[in-house]
Amino acid sequence: MLENKSQFQKRLSFLMELRTQGPAATAFTILALQLLLPLTIFITIISIFKNISCNKKKNKKPDFKGTILLTGGKMTKALQLARLLKRSGYKIILAEDKKYRASGHAWSNCVDSFYLLPSLSEGYFVYEKTLLRIIEEEQIDLMIPVASPVSVYVDAKFKKNIGSRLKIFHFTEDELLCLDHKYNLCAKARELGLASPDVHLIKSRRELELFDFDDTKKRYVLKSLVYAPIERLKRPLLPFDEQNEYFSSLTISPDRPWVLQEFVSGREFCTHSTVHEGKILLHCCCESSEFQLRYKHVDNKDIYNWVETFVKAMNLTGQISFDFIVNERGEVMPIECNPRTHSAITAFYNSECVADSYIKPEITQLSLLEPCFPNKEAKETYWLYHELWELFKCRSFGQIKNQLKLIFFGKEAILDSLDPLPFIMVYHWQIPSLLIQALKSKASWIRIDFNIGKLVEVDGD
Structure with missing residues (x-):
């Protein structure tokens, strides 16, 4: 279904009103997740019995093929890779920032060892030293970074520094300068004869003020080239009457550039x-x-x-x-x-x-x-408690029907009858632990990203 401009503006007006969650909402969410624990356990038991009844024969254990280090241990995508690689014969070592020491994926029977990594704020060399220790202790054959938007650069630097001593399935620093840069990406696509939206690199507020929106007859969205989890939720469609006030609220400089990208309507x-x-x-x-x-x-x-x-x-x-x-x-x-x-x-x-x-x-x-x-x-994969929240927000019978269809006939992304504990531990240990941290530190958060296993925080990762 195509999204027209009025639909987009309506969506943006909602996003601009996003509010951070206070202590009361945090405490309520913790309580709600714990009250839902029996439901999670019930679903897990049903899944296990269903698997037993449908699969009478035991799968042969694959031969050992090597040891793989996966980072990003808080995220479902890391768990998914761990399961698929483990069942193909690899020993799996999972690692994650120490902030996520309560990772539910550490309980997976597809994870042989779980390590905590130093925060990136402690500096690159502390991160490198820790990785080298893990690689030596576990005799790692291959490292596959399941990187965050920030750690993707740190992992590229580590790949460069370690050289041929270890295979690291990751891009180089130079490649990231093109790929993880919205302006350079579109410029490269045009160079290769591929379609891409109109983009303009913005390094000062003055450049925005001088940009002739009337001349182009196009609509644009302004995006930060520096990762900002909250900014990406607030992107008004330009031009609009109060845009100069919006521009004045932004930090724009050569060290913190933005890109003005043509708004594209479609699927x-x-x-x-x-x-x-x-x-x-x-x-x-x-x-x-x-x-x-x-x-x-x-x-x-x-x-x-x-x-x-x-x-x-x-x-x-x-x-x-x-x-x-x-x-x-x-x-x-x-x-x-x-x-x-x-x-x-x-x-x-x-x-x-x-x-x-x-x-x-x-x-x-x-x-x-x-x-x-x-x-x-x-089947279509989803995260149960994200979709239950969406079900709660439904305002029509059709929406309710679609949500229930997904929940009953789709595939819960974390749930696995052969590896049941992460489904319980992510929803009722990992996320509540992060909420308790936020409650203690009085940190602001917008929403829970169950697939990433984190809270979307104002100054988060």
């Missing part, structure tokens, strides 16, 4: 691709929106061809995800690139080809170089 999609030396080895594409947190693969050849052309031209190796909008003319327009793992990888929950996509192609069979896609029978 939104997100993708995740695992690529090696410019070849796509794994790919999924899902319909997306600002409010949607659910993933089911859709076959879109135009988007696949866009990604294939881009990664081949840049000869990329790593995990890359894009946000696209297909406009009214059918053009695939990149909105942004996230050079890291996407939560859409949960669409591969029942796939057996994921592990081979992350192993260096020259040590695999040629047949494994064919792209891996989610299974056709894979």
Whole structure:
């Protein structure tokens, strides 16, 4: 369904009114999650018994193939990779920032060891020293960063410093300068003959004030090039009458540049691709929106061809995800690139080809170089308590029906009958622990990102 400008403005007016949650809301959320624990346990038990009744034979334990270090241990996408890699014969070491020491994924039977990493605020060399110790102690063969928007750069620096001593499935620092930069991304796409929205690099408030919106006849969205979890929720459609007041509230400088990006109306999609030396080895594409947190693969050849052309031209190796909008003319327009793992990888929950996509192609069979896609029978993945909250907000029978259909016939992203504890521990240990931290420190937060396993905080990661 296409989103017109009035719909977009209505959505933005809601976003601009986002309020931080106070102590009362925090305490209520903690209590609510604990009261829902019996429901989670009941669902877990049903899932286990259903699996026992449907699967009479035991799967043979795969031969040991090596040891893999995964970072980003608080996130569901890290858990998903851990499960898929473990069941393919790898020993899994999971690591995460010490802020998330209560990670529910540490309880997974697909995680052999869980390590805490120093906060990035402690400096790069402390981070590097800790990683090197883990790599030596656990005899790591491969590191796959499941990076945050901030740590993606730190992991690239670590890859450069460690050199050939360890295989790290991640982009280089130079590649990130293009991929994780909305202006450079669109400029590179145009250079390759690919469609992209009109973009302008903004390094001062004066440049914004002098920009002739009337001359272009286009609408724009202003985006920070420095990651800001709250800013990305507040992006008014330009131009509008009070825009100078909006501009004055922004911190804009050569050290903190912004990009003025053409607003594109159309259908939104997100993708995740695992690529090696410019070849796509794994790919999924899902319909997306600002409010949607659910993933089911859709076959879109135009988007696949866009990604294939881009990664081949840049000869990329790593995990890359894009946000696209297909406009009214059918053009695939990149909105942004996230050079890291996407939560859409949960669409591969029942796939057996994921592990081979992350192993260096020259040590695999040629047949494994064919792209891996989610299974056709894979259900739409979702996060239970996010969708229950959405159900609570439904205002029509149709909305309620759709939510219940998803909950009963989709696939809960964390729930796994062969690995049941994370489903309980994330919702009733990890998230409550973060809420208690926020209560003690009086930290402000906007919402809970269950898929990332964090609170969206004003100065968060």
